Amino acid sequence: MRQTWRWFGPQDRVSIDDMLQAGVRGVVSAMHHIPTGETWLPDEIARRQAQIAAMRDGTPSGLAWEVVESLPVSEAIKTQSGDWRAHVTNWIASMRHLSDAGIEVLCYNFMPVLDWTRTDLSWPRPSGARCMRFDFTDFAVFDIHILQRQGAARDVPEHVRDEAARRFADMDEARRQQLAGNVVFGLPGAAERFSLQDVRDLLDSYAPVTDAVLRRNFHDFLEQVAPVAQEIGMRLCCHPDDPPFALLGLPRIMSTEADYAERMAAVDLPANGITLCSGSLGARPDNDLPGMMDRLGDRVHFLHLRNVRRDGDAIRGSFFEDEHLAGQTDMVALIAAVLREERRRRRAGRSDAVIPMRPDHGQDILDDLGRDGQPGYPAIGRLKGLAELRGVEAALSHPLTEVPA
Helix, strand or coil: CEEEEECCCCCCCCCHHHHHHCCCCEEEECCCCCCCCCCCCHHHHHHHHHHHHECCCCCECCCCEEEEECCCCCHHHHHCCCCHHHHHHHHHHHHHHHHHCCCCEEEEECCCCCCCCCCEEEEECCCCCEEEEECHHHHHHHHHHHCCCCCHHHHCCHHHHHHHHHHHHHCCHHHHHHHHHHHCCCCCCCCCCCCHHHHHHHHHHCCCCCHHHHHHHHHHHHHHHHHHHHHHCCEEEEECCCCCCCECCECCCCCCHHHHHHHHHHCCCCCEEEEEEHHHHHCCCCCCHHHHHHHHHHHEEEEEECEEEECCCCCCCCEEEECCCCCCCCHHHHHHHHHHHHHHHHHHCCCCCCCEEEECCCCECHHHCCCCCCCCCCHHHHHHHHHHHHHHHHHHHCCCCCCCC
16 A cells, blocks of 8 residues: 555645654645635646645655545536536646646545534543544534524434434533534635535525435536546546435435445446545445455545444444544455455556555544644544554565465
């Protein structure tokens, strides 16, 4: 696996110097400051590449921007409304500019309205560490009582609805605002920040968008972008829904192995690929991550390795970001499946035999606590995760224990 590290740009509290000390080989980044739907221009891309290539003192870092995460797909494209055709044109132009700059892997997602969603960004663990958590009942508090979405109460079981009402009544105004802020939390330096009214307006725009319509719109998008990606040598990789089940009354269509198999078959080109995120997909008990890697591995272009622990076995339920080797996904079995796929690719002579991987998320530990960094992206917590993942790969790759193809 090619060990990479996500960097949010100059405002990231974890610097290029820091990630170099972590021993990573490449950088995952994006231009969050450019409004969704606009074109990423060559000068902006070159500026980000130059920032990654230098340490604080100007010394060359030896690192390069290797994976884009993410090139946003606008809500207009997902709903096929407004300027959606122009946005697709701009998306393709951005992809061409990135390819011209030597970048070959592009991660994106097709989640409606909210990207990744958590209700607690700093949940305390018995060890003293802190992590992100999605609490299904707290999300119902947000949806029913804070956002006040029409029909929200009908979307959850009665016992969740009753508990959400009790929790909301017990919350003071500061706690209610904190919960709302956690749910709509954005990325550092992002051009857009959602208010509650923004979310309501976006939900209105999805009124005619059923599950079937969203799948059709995604298919239409792929039919336009994937052939271009194939032509220019760009590997597209769709990130799964996070969490992998319906929220806010909206369909989510990249949550299971069947969803991915359907999308890959719909536009059957090698460039139309997968970001296998073990944390997102692992939040559902019916997703078999090692099996998915074995069955869909030839189209996996990017790996997010992290782990979650679910509170129960419900498809829609609560979970928290566990340590990388401690959650409910068998990380050793998953990495073994990745190594088998890499061996198959080497035998086939594929140029992408080594799959880029980043240690996704991490618990705030030690000096991460109080640093006020991007939730889920601490320096030491991710370094610990990377060390664990690196150790598993090294052990499985050793001649005494090498995993058979």
